[in-house]
Structures are given as structure tokens and as C-alpha cells.
Amino acid sequence: MTAFSGIRVLDLSRVLAGPFCGQMLADFGADVIKVEDVGGDENRKWAPVIDGQSANFLSVNRGKRGLTLNLKSAAGQEILAGLVRKADVVIDSFLPAVAERLGVGDARLRALRPDLVHATVSGYGHEGPLAGKPGYDLMLQAFSGMMAMTGEPDGGPVRAGASFIDMATGLLAFSGIASALYARQAGKAGGQHIRVSLLETAVALLGYHVPAYTLGGKVPPRDGSGVWHIVPYQAFATRDGHVLAGATNDAVWQRLCAAIGADQLAADSTLATAALRIANRDRVIAALAAIFATATTAAWVDVLEAANVPCAPVNTLAETLAHPQVAAMRMVLEVARRDGGSMPLVGVPLNLSATPAAPGGAPPRLGEHTDIILRNELGFEAARIAALREEGTI
Structure with missing residues (x-):
């Protein structure tokens, strides 16, 4: 038994943070449907592309079923409404104005399913002067002050090697959804709208640097591989x-x-x-x-x-992934591919003793499960599905 077996999730998000949250839910047993525009998540096209699939997309979408849907069409809105009514959780990463235009604003979703747990991932947060501004990990590394404190003392600001703000935001969304589902089950709340942002994550990750500045006036310098307050x-x-x-x-x-x-x-x-x-x-x-x-x-x-x-x-990536400790913690998993082979992907960084993760198969090809989802979830006949495809709704 997995923690989220029986939970249905619509993952409307894209790139890294939201999809990573959806993957974690899938790892712990939720039925996650990855909903993409007919053109696909932009993450599918980012290099490196290996055997026709982006490593970026592969890293955050395993265990999901794939559906393509044109939310700008009336038929697409009808399909979305039918899926929302059957969902426990919806994840999106649309800007507020876009969400309203595409029919995925919280009020509309809650009208379809009052006890819905709805998680929205944004760049700069849901209110304030930058609420309507899109954001990516690197933008927030710069905006949050992290780049200014990273690098050699006599050099310029440097990006951290991994997209850790994106990934940490996904984990926060996952924990928010888990908390909201618990509150719903315990009768403490019905549905909830969970809002996380790369900005809030980045500021939280600044940790001790914040009081060091607010209380002590210390602006962290660039110290290369070191830290200014511990020598060596x-x-x-x-x-x-x-x-x-x-x-x-x-x-x-x-x-x-x-x-x-x-x-x-x-x-x-x-x-x-x-x-x-x-x-x-x-x-x-x-x-x-x-x-x-x-x-x-x-x-x-x-x-x-x-x-x-x-x-x-100071290991290289290759040395890290080959280390027996990484193997012992099962942080590289062989995930089943559709052709009967397997692919090594990142493991699950969370261990539960009674309801452990059970990672699913390879990330879906674009629209791979569209027909079966429409048929099994909404009862569409083959002729209707064909017509929807012909008109560009799916």
C-alpha cells in the first residue's frame, strides 16, 4: 500500500517545479495525469535530448499518464471540467491572468469540485507588483541574492550548478498537498488552494543569511567554495x-x-x-x-x-552516481521503458517505513494515454475521440 493510492491528480504544470511535485505524488501511489497542450511541455524540447526525449522532461515526469488538451477550445474546456470533477488534486503553473483565461482559476475549479486540493506554482508569488511576472530558476537565483553571494571573491556572480530552487519548490508543493489532503480527510478543511513560488522558496533557502543581515547588517560576500563565517x-x-x-x-x-x-x-x-x-x-x-x-x-x-x-x-557527477552510498540509498532507479528495457532515473528522496514509494514507469510520450483516458474516465466513443483529434482539441 502506498500513501496516495486512490488519489487522482491532474498535473497541468510545466518545466520542473510543478512536474516534480506531480512525480512525487505518483511515486507514492497517486494516479497522475500529465495534461499538456497539443504542442507539449516546453521542457520536452530542452537539451540534452536523448533518444527523442529531453533529460529535463524525463527527470520529473515518471509514473504519469499523458494527455494532450487544447484548453483554448470549448471542447477542451468540457473535457477539463469532466476530469476536474473526478480529481482530488490539480497542479498548475499558469500566471493568474492566463489561469483565468484558460478556465483553471481556483474559483472555477472549486465550482466543479468544492473539496479540490488545488496547488499553484508561480515565479514571484500570488500578490505584489511582480505577481504577473513569469519566473525560472536562474532568474530567481539572480533576483534572490543567491548569485551575488556565489562565485570567487574576485569574480562575478555565478549560477549554482543544479536547478535547486525549482526542485525545492516542487517539494514544498508536495508537502502542501499532503498537508491539505490530511486536513480534508481529518475534517479540518474541505478543499484548499495551495500557492508556492520560486521567490518564496529562494528567500526561505537563504536561511541564516537573512538574520545575519537583518540583525547584524552582514551582506554575504562571494567566498568561492567556502563560507565567510567558518575558517577553514x-x-x-x-x-x-x-x-x-x-x-x-x-x-x-x-x-x-x-x-x-x-x-x-x-x-x-x-x-x-x-x-x-x-x-x-x-x-x-x-x-x-x-x-x-x-x-x-x-x-x-x-x-x-x-x-x-x-x-x-569534490566529486564529479559520474563519481557521485557510481558511489556505493548512492546505490545503497537507491537514488538511481532503473525505470521500465515502454519497449521492455529500462532507463536509470533519480530515485525518491523520501523514505516512509509503512507506505514506501513505488515509482512507476517511464515518463509518457506526448499524448500517449489520451485515448484511454478519454474513453475510461469520461466514456468517450472512438468516433468522438477521432473528431476531437481532427479539430485539434487533443
Whole structure:
């Protein structure tokens, strides 16, 4: 038994955040119908395209059924209404004006299904001067201040390598939907409109940087691989790569120095406390860099782990995915393809002991399940489905 078995979801969202939320619901047993315009989610076209399918689309759409639908047509609106009446959850990522124009505003959806759980994902939020502005992950990395604090001290702002604001927003939408479904089942509420945005996610992810500024006036500088308030705590070049090493308190600083043979640093009273190491950052980093350059990454990891010093190799993506710990946590799954083969996709980052995830098959081809959904869910005959296709509704 999975947590959301029996729950029906219409996923009208596109790109990453909303679809990732829908995929998580599907992973935990919900019947998720991916509703796309006849031209498809723009995410299907983003590089790299492998065997005719975008890696971007594949990453957030497994376990769903695929339906194409022209929401600008009267027939498309009729089909949408029929599906909404049978749905527990609707996910969309339309701007407010577009949602109203396409008939997926909350008031209209709630008129069709009063106890509906409706989740809307936006770029900048549902109110305020930028409520009508579209947003993508990289735009919010820039807008939120994250890019300004990311990069080398003498360089320009840098993008984080992964679209983590998008993905975190999807997880927040998932948790909001789970909360709303619980409240509905417990009789605490009927339907609810859940609204999440990339902006709210990004500001929340700023975490301790917010009070550091609001209470202490500290604007975080660009510190490369390190952080300004803990020294050392960054990546150092080794003989064959890089190792991350840190001294998160004064006792760890002493263990770090002893482990790498830096007796002079350990005995230096001007570096004995966290505040003093911050004040003498350049001197500390230069001394450690010279030492770490003398051996391999693997050798340093062994030494530092033995001394209980925070550390990690700076892995490539290939090294991460090949690591036995990633395998042990089942974070790369072989997902069944339609042709009988399989494809490795990212696993489920949430573990439930009694109702674990049961990831479904490969993401749907564009409109792959349109006919069967219209036939089984709405009772359409073959002739009507053919006519809808001819007129461009599906």
C-alpha cells in the first residue's frame, strides 16, 4: 500500500517545479495525469535530448499518464471540467491572468469540485507588483541574492550548478498537498488552494543569511567554495583533484592541524579561536592550501575521516552516481521503458517505513494515454475521440 493510492491528480504544470511535485505524488501511489497542450511541455524540447526525449522532461515526469488538451477550445474546456470533477488534486503553473483565461482559476475549479486540493506554482508569488511576472530558476537565483553571494571573491556572480530552487519548490508543493489532503480527510478543511513560488522558496533557502543581515547588517560576500563565517571550511586543491575540509569549531581546528601535520598552525595563538581565524583568513587558507597540494584527494579523505574532521571529496557527477552510498540509498532507479528495457532515473528522496514509494514507469510520450483516458474516465466513443483529434482539441 502506498500513501496516495486512490488519489487522482491532474498535473497541468510545466518545466520542473510543478512536474516534480506531480512525480512525487505518483511515486507514492497517486494516479497522475500529465495534461499538456497539443504542442507539449516546453521542457520536452530542452537539451540534452536523448533518444527523442529531453533529460529535463524525463527527470520529473515518471509514473504519469499523458494527455494532450487544447484548453483554448470549448471542447477542451468540457473535457477539463469532466476530469476536474473526478480529481482530488490539480497542479498548475499558469500566471493568474492566463489561469483565468484558460478556465483553471481556483474559483472555477472549486465550482466543479468544492473539496479540490488545488496547488499553484508561480515565479514571484500570488500578490505584489511582480505577481504577473513569469519566473525560472536562474532568474530567481539572480533576483534572490543567491548569485551575488556565489562565485570567487574576485569574480562575478555565478549560477549554482543544479536547478535547486525549482526542485525545492516542487517539494514544498508536495508537502502542501499532503498537508491539505490530511486536513480534508481529518475534517479540518474541505478543499484548499495551495500557492508556492520560486521567490518564496529562494528567500526561505537563504536561511541564516537573512538574520545575519537583518540583525547584524552582514551582506554575504562571494567566498568561492567556502563560507565567510567558518575558517577553514572550503575546497582545497590536491595532487589529483579537490577535497573539502573544515574546522567547524576550535576543537576540530586542533584535530585538523594534527591530522595534516600542521603543528605550527595548531600552536599559533593568533589562530586559536574561530574569530581569529576569520580575521586571518588569507593566512590560514594559504598555509593549508600548500599542505593539501602534496597528496591525493583519497589520501586526505582517509586522514581527515580518521581524525573526525568534516571533509568530502569534490566529486564529479559520474563519481557521485557510481558511489556505493548512492546505490545503497537507491537514488538511481532503473525505470521500465515502454519497449521492455529500462532507463536509470533519480530515485525518491523520501523514505516512509509503512507506505514506501513505488515509482512507476517511464515518463509518457506526448499524448500517449489520451485515448484511454478519454474513453475510461469520461466514456468517450472512438468516433468522438477521432473528431476531437481532427479539430485539434487533443
